[in-house]
Amino acid sequence: MNMITFQITENDVKQYAAISGDYNPIHLDIEAAKKQGFTNKIAHGMLTVAKVLSELSNEILNPQECFSQYEFTFIAPVYIGDRVTITIKQTEHSIRVEGKCKEKLVVKGYLMIRKEYAQ
Amino acid sequence: MKMKKHEIIFNEADVEQFVKLIGDRNPIYQSLERAKDYGFERIPLPQAMPMMAYKWFETKWELPYSIIHRKQKCILHQRMYVDEIYHAIVEVTDQSKRHNLTFMKQILYLYNSDEKLCFEGISDLVLEDLS
Numbered sequence: 001m002n003m004i005t006f007q008i009t010e011n012d013v014k015q016y017a018a019i020s021g022d023y024n025p026i027h028l029d030i031e032a033a034k035k036q037g038f039t040n041k042i043a044h045g046m047l048t049v050a051k052v053l054s055e056l057s058n059e060i061l062n063p064q065e066c067f068s069q070y071e072f073t074f075i076a077p078v079y080i081g082d083r084v085t086i087t088i089k090q091t092e093h094s095i096r097v098e099g100k101c102k103e104k105l106v107v108k109g110y111l112m113i114r115k116e117y118a119q
Numbered sequence: 120m121k122m123k124k125h126e127i128i129f130n131e132a133d134v135e136q137f138v139k140l141i142g143d144r145n146p147i148y149q150s151l152e153r154a155k156d157y158g159f160e161r162i163p164l165p166q167a168m169p170m171m172a173y174k175w176f177e178t179k180w181e182l183p184y185s186i187i188h189r190k191q192k193c194i195l196h197q198r199m200y201v202d203e204i205y206h207a208i209v210e211v212t213d214q215s216k217r218h219n220l221t222f223m224k225q226i227l228y229l230y231n232s233d234e235k236l237c238f239e240g241i242s243d244l245v246l247e248d249l250s
Contacts, residue, residue, distance in 0.1 A: 006142070015140050019133075021174025024186065036185045045188040047141075050167035054143040057166065063145050063157050067166055071192040114195075 072109035161200040190243035219248040
């Protein structure tokens, strides 16, 4: 079982909004986020997923492998500036992960590894 | 309910920007030469990048409801590459309403030019009426 920690910064969220076209104000405007019951601007769910996939790709996969399938459940919001610690449980063909911010579970998921090579 | 179909294409600069943001160090995304070193003829798309296809769909963000992203499932049927033309279709299914909440699945399908399904992104969303 491994653990990896990454941070989601304000700049990450701004850049992700530009790349994805997801300009939902809860990610970019603190007043809009508060109006919807959050205490701060929140990270895009898919930004958190993309960062988890990137960390797993860096740590576990060889360059030719990929994830054929993955599923994540968003349990609580990840706020800008939060550090997310993911716990990784790996079997031969799959990985289970849990992500926590300050001991609070925020995301969990599983991924299937495809051992195929370049097409 | 299907939304409009869009033709989409990701280029090398898009991949460079994406991997820089998420911190993916896999060499196959760095250049065509590095991708070829690992047996690829073109630069593959990073794992979460197909979901960026939503930027081709016009979305109004001043909404009378909040959108909660509850769950995300993605299936990569085939590797996807830069400079390939794909067709993106978004479908909304399983819509149900309870009190002021609307539950729905939004599915992004990406097909290659041979009409083969390459990617499915299934998003479970909850819309909360703010009025």
